Amino acid sequence: MPGPKMTIPTQLVLRALLEHPTRELYGLEICAAAGLASGTIHPILARLEGLGWLESRWEDIDPAKEGRPRRRYYRLSPDGAERARHALANARTPLTGLPGLAHGGGIG
Amino acid sequence: MKRSAVGQTLDYVRVHYLARGRYRVRRYASVLVEHHADNLQRARTIADELAYMHALVAARGVADNLADARADAMGLLRALARVGAVASDLDRSLSGDYTNAADCVRLTAELVSGAGTLAHQLANHLEGDLALSHVGGLARVLATSLFDTRRHVSKVGDLVQVLSAPNHDVGGIAGRVTGVAVRVLPARHRERYRDEYGSELHELAAAGTPRWRQIAYALRLLDRSWVLRAELRTPAVSKARS
Numbered sequence: 001m002p003g004p005k006m007t008i009p010t011q012l013v014l015r016a017l018l019e020h021p022t023r024e025l026y027g028l029e030i031c032a033a034a035g036l037a038s039g040t041i042h043p044i045l046a047r048l049e050g051l052g053w054l055e056s057r058w059e060d061i062d063p064a065k066e067g068r069p070r071r072r073y074y075r076l077s078p079d080g081a082e083r084a085r086h087a088l089a090n091a092r093t094p095l096t097g098l099p100g101l102a103h104g105g106g107i108g
Numbered sequence: 109m110k111r112s113a114v115g116q117t118l119d120y121v122r123v124h125y126l127a128r129g130r131y132r133v134r135r136y137a138s139v140l141v142e143h144h145a146d147n148l149q150r151a152r153t154i155a156d157e158l159a160y161m162h163a164l165v166a167a168r169g170v171a172d173n174l175a176d177a178r179a180d181a182m183g184l185l186r187a188l189a190r191v192g193a194v195a196s197d198l199d200r201s202l203s204g205d206y207t208n209a210a211d212c213v214r215l216t217a218e219l220v221s222g223a224g225t226l227a228h229q230l231a232n233h234l235e236g237d238l239a240l241s242h243v244g245g246l247a248r249v250l251a252t253s254l255f256d257t258r259r260h261v262s263k264v265g266d267l268v269q270v271l272s273a274p275n276h277d278v279g280g281i282a283g284r285v286t287g288v289a290v291r292v293l294p295a296r297h298r299e300r301y302r303d304e305y306g307s308e309l310h311e312l313a314a315a316g317t318p319r320w321r322q323i324a325y326a327l328r329l330l331d332r333s334w335v336l337r338a339e340l341r342t343p344a345v346s347k348a349r350s
Contacts, residue, residue: 039328
């Protein structure tokens with residue numbers, strides 16, 4: 001199955017997830033790592049998850065005990081990580097070609 | 109960096125929201141001053157009426173009950189004088205930087221409650237006294253009025269809390285906005301995103317994010333909810349390269 005359209009925000013999200021492929025991140029962490037405005041990543045995550053590139057799960061905690069709601073964690077699937085690397089390498093508008101975005105510069 | 113149209117709009121929303129809150133709290137404070145003036149006038153009428161009755165009956169040596177009532181009325185006037193002083197401090201604080209506003213509200217609430225209790229006691233005290241029942245009626249009206257004033261002080265307190273605690277979305281505006289954002293989504297996905305958005309709002313608040321930023325976050329979720337809805341309704345195969 002071909003990958004998603006590699007928009008700049010999609011590339012930023014993938015790059016953030018690939019920095020620590022085995023680590024799980026929740027939404028706000030992904031926003032911060034990608035340098036994207038909070039509240040803008042959920043459509044991208046839904047698309048990547050729908051394609052099987054991402055896996056997500058609820059944090060396994062007792063909210064009452066922890067005093068906070070459980071987080072939704074995301075990470076690249078093994079296959080998704082490989083596909084993401086390939087897609088980033090072949091992106092028509094690579095991040096390295098855009099000043100200010102290559103090192104996590106925010107947009108939005 | 110030049111701010112985007114969305115950023116400028118969010119700034120406008122924040123400024124408008126705060127300005128409206130400050131306007132409302134000043135208006136409530138003005139109403140509180142009016143309440144206090146009415147209450148004070150009622151208490152003075154009661155004290156004057158009791159003084160008049162005292163002059164009438166003192167010569168007949170049956171003024172014991174009246175003397176107690178007059179003492180209650182004087183206590184009521186003193187309590188209301190303290191309410192007036194603290195309400196003035198509150199008004200000054202709300203005209204400025206809200207310094208001690210929360211303390212003033214709390215003290216005003218306590219004093220108004222105390223005055224209300226005194227008025228209630230006075231009304232009960234005079235209830236069985238045929239000669240003074242009309243004054244008892246005035247005290248009952250004052251007790252009811254002070255109860256309304258106490259509720260009004262609570263409204264002022266709620267607004268002061270919202271306006272002077274920038275890190276918490278006390279009014280729940282962000283939560284309500286994300287609630288709307290969730291309702292846009294397909295039914296089977298709503299519970300997940302309701303929990304996920306709620307968790308993120310909680311994280312933002314816990315991290316000390318200013319309230320207006322939490323609202324901005326929720327507005328972005330709402331803005332993107334139609335895109336997310338489309339993603340969630342699109343079969344996986346057609347997502348590729350779409």
